Amino acid sequence: MGDHCSNKNDESSYKEPLLKNHGYHENCPGCKVDRAKQRHEGVPIKYVFSVWMLTLCTTLPICCLFPFLYFMVRDFGIAKEEADISSYAGYVGSSFMFGRGLSSIPWGIIADRYGRKYATVTGIATVVVFNTLFGLSTSFWMAVSTRFLLGVLNGSIGPIKAYAIELFREEHQALGLSTVSAAWGMGLVLGPALGGYLAQPVEKYPHLFSKGSLFDKFPYFLPCLIISILAFAVLVACIWLPETLHNHKITDVSDEDGEALNSEITGKKVHNDEILLLNWPLMSSIIIYCVFSLHDIAYTEVFSLWAVSPRWLGGLNFSTNGVGNVLSISGVSMLLYQILLYPFLEKVCGSVRLARISGVISIPILQSHPFIALLSGFPVDLLITFVSILMLCLSQTITTGLFLLQNRAVEQHQRGAANGIAMTGMSLFKALGPAGGGALLSWSEKRLDASFLPGPHMVFFVLNLVAALGLVMMFKPFLAEKKKNPSEQLQ
Numbered sequence: 001m002g003d004h005c006s007n008k009n010d011e012s013s014y015k016e017p018l019l020k021n022h023g024y025h026e027n028c029p030g031c032k033v034d035r036a037k038q039r040h041e042g043v044p045i046k047y048v049f050s051v052w053m054l055t056l057c058t059t060l061p062i063c064c065l066f067p068f069l070y071f072m073v074r075d076f077g078i079a080k081e082e083a084d085i086s087s088y089a090g091y092v093g094s095s096f097m098f099g100r101g102l103s104s105i106p107w108g109i110i111a112d113r114y115g116r117k118y119a120t121v122t123g124i125a126t127v128v129v130f131n132t133l134f135g136l137s138t139s140f141w142m143a144v145s146t147r148f149l150l151g152v153l154n155g156s157i158g159p160i161k162a163y164a165i166e167l168f169r170e171e172h173q174a175l176g177l178s179t180v181s182a183a184w185g186m187g188l189v190l191g192p193a194l195g196g197y198l199a200q201p202v203e204k205y206p207h208l209f210s211k212g213s214l215f216d217k218f219p220y221f222l223p224c225l226i227i228s229i230l231a232f233a234v235l236v237a238c239i240w241l242p243e244t245l246h247n248h249k250i251t252d253v254s255d256e257d258g259e260a261l262n263s264e265i266t267g268k269k270v271h272n273d274e275i276l277l278l279n280w281p282l283m284s285s286i287i288i289y290c291v292f293s294l295h296d297i298a299y300t301e302v303f304s305l306w307a308v309s310p311r312w313l314g315g316l317n318f319s320t321n322g323v324g325n326v327l328s329i330s331g332v333s334m335l336l337y338q339i340l341l342y343p344f345l346e347k348v349c350g351s352v353r354l355a356r357i358s359g360v361i362s363i364p365i366l367q368s369h370p371f372i373a374l375l376s377g378f379p380v381d382l383l384i385t386f387v388s389i390l391m392l393c394l395s396q397t398i399t400t401g402l403f404l405l406q407n408r409a410v411e412q413h414q415r416g417a418a419n420g421i422a423m424t425g426m427s428l429f430k431a432l433g434p435a436g437g438g439a440l441l442s443w444s445e446k447r448l449d450a451s452f453l454p455g456p457h458m459v460f461f462v463l464n465l466v467a468a469l470g471l472v473m474m475f476k477p478f479l480a481e482k483k484k485n486p487s488e489q490l491q
Contacts, residue, residue: 029115029243037169047167050241051176052183054160057124057231059187060194061131061150062096064223066304067196067323069093072220078140083313083445086305088140090438093301094431095144099151101427107155115245116159116166121238123156127231135224158423166244185338189331191227196324198223204321276418281482282409286422288479289402290429291470296395297433299366299463302441303388306369306456313445314455316373316380326381330388337393342400352474352481355401358394359471363464365390370456398470409482437463 025031065072073079073089111119130150137143164176201209202216209215215222277283307323309315316322345354365387372383410418437459444458453461473479 025246028247029245031246033166033242033244037167041169043172043175044168047163048175048179050237051160051164051167051179053234053237054120054124054156054163055180055183056187056190057127057227057234058154058156058160059184060191060227060230061127061134061154061224063188063191063300063327064195064227065093065134065220066300067192067308067320067327068199068220068223070305070308071200071320072137072143073140075219076138076140076143081446082310084442086302086309086445087439087442089305090301090435090441092140092143092147093297093434093438095148096151097297097427097434098431099148100154101151101424101431103152103155104158104424104427108158110155111159111162112245115243116162117238117241117243119159120156120163120241121235123154123159124231124235124238126150126153128228128235131224131231132228135221135228136218137220138218163244167242182335185331185335189328189335192327192331193324194223194226196320196322196327198226199320276410276421279409281480282406282418284473284479285402285405285409286418286425288470288473289399289406289422290425291466291473292395292398292402293426294429294433294436295463295466295470296399297430298437298440298466299391299395301434302437302459302463303369305438305441306459307384309441309445311373314370314373314448316384322381326385326388329385330392333389334392334396338396338400342397345397346400351401351404355398356471356474358397359467359474362391362394363467363471365394366460366464366467367457369460373456405479405481 069089069092070085073085073092074082076088079085079088107119107123127150130146130153134143134146134150137146161180164180168176197204199222200219201222202211202213202219304323304327306314307316307318307326308320309317311317318326349357368387369384372380372387375383406418406422440459440462441456444456447458448455450458
């Protein structure tokens, strides 16, 4: 999406020396931020907190609906058969990513032209409005429309990533980016937890929410309302958020060295934009990343729908609380894995080899899901939580390895455009995942008596085919790596 706006980050690395050596533009907000960074060497805690909260507000609406989406679509009454619910739920899940895929590049351009703050504030305001309306949805098409508009109009993640670079001194920029990643991971934990525990509150907490109340009429409104209230508070706080975009060009500098540097930057940027799509080490890693993005979002959708499906359809018959428990525990475990275990494994195996190993291990684990449904009682809860943790950790391992490959494939001043291409492709592929996964699950639940891969066995088999395709593509001759570190060379 808005990773296009990271192009400005790359240019800012050239602008900062000019600021120091050639003056300060009084009316430029970017100059004011740069001057503040030069004067204060410590970690700006308030900006760390700002980036954290902005990222969290952007992440929560994406995944909060998964625990209750099946029940929401069921209540709409649009599905003629119970097995069709998953298919319609997939369309609701896809609408957000489809909207985001369409608007990724335009939001990057807007952030570069009108400022990071403008794009960020618009995105947070979109969460307040359309996430609330989604919780108040009374029909299938209202749910699809509000999720689509939420994706189209929320272009804040790109500007937030730009903030994570531009608000911090160079020695603290790693902290800024890690704050985005940590807040995103926390959103993946809190989102499903809120959706699972707060949906249908009249049934779960009758002593707090009475029959006939607003939350009885709109049983899925409460988690959306809580997220929207948080987003509104952050939106108000955005009043004090600085703008980091410079409103002048480098050509404003009259010094001959400055003009020469500007010409060099401009020439490089034009040349790089022309050849970026021909960079096969970059494009091969992006294509693989898109394949695994499709797999991951389809698995997330299928898992949530399959877990709440009735036993006679091959599901686990979980409640929204049960799904929330599994996803929350998995999210926390993934964060601990990323912090404590992944760095060690990456150092021992290398990111590419570790990604391949993860792809191989994930295939039998994924195919084991339908067999878990044959069990009952505590073993089901234990095993499904365990395999969910494994799937999420393996998925993050593959994604991290592909991120490293993408960034190594280009020079520093190309990374903004490269990440923009990757984000756009990822969003479009992720738009296909929920709809395709939901439709596939519905079809599989109608063939329970088939002789070949009956019921849910088929949907997990197809997901494994996608994973196998991505795994094969992680080897030569498809994947080409721009070698920088001997430990990361392809075998």
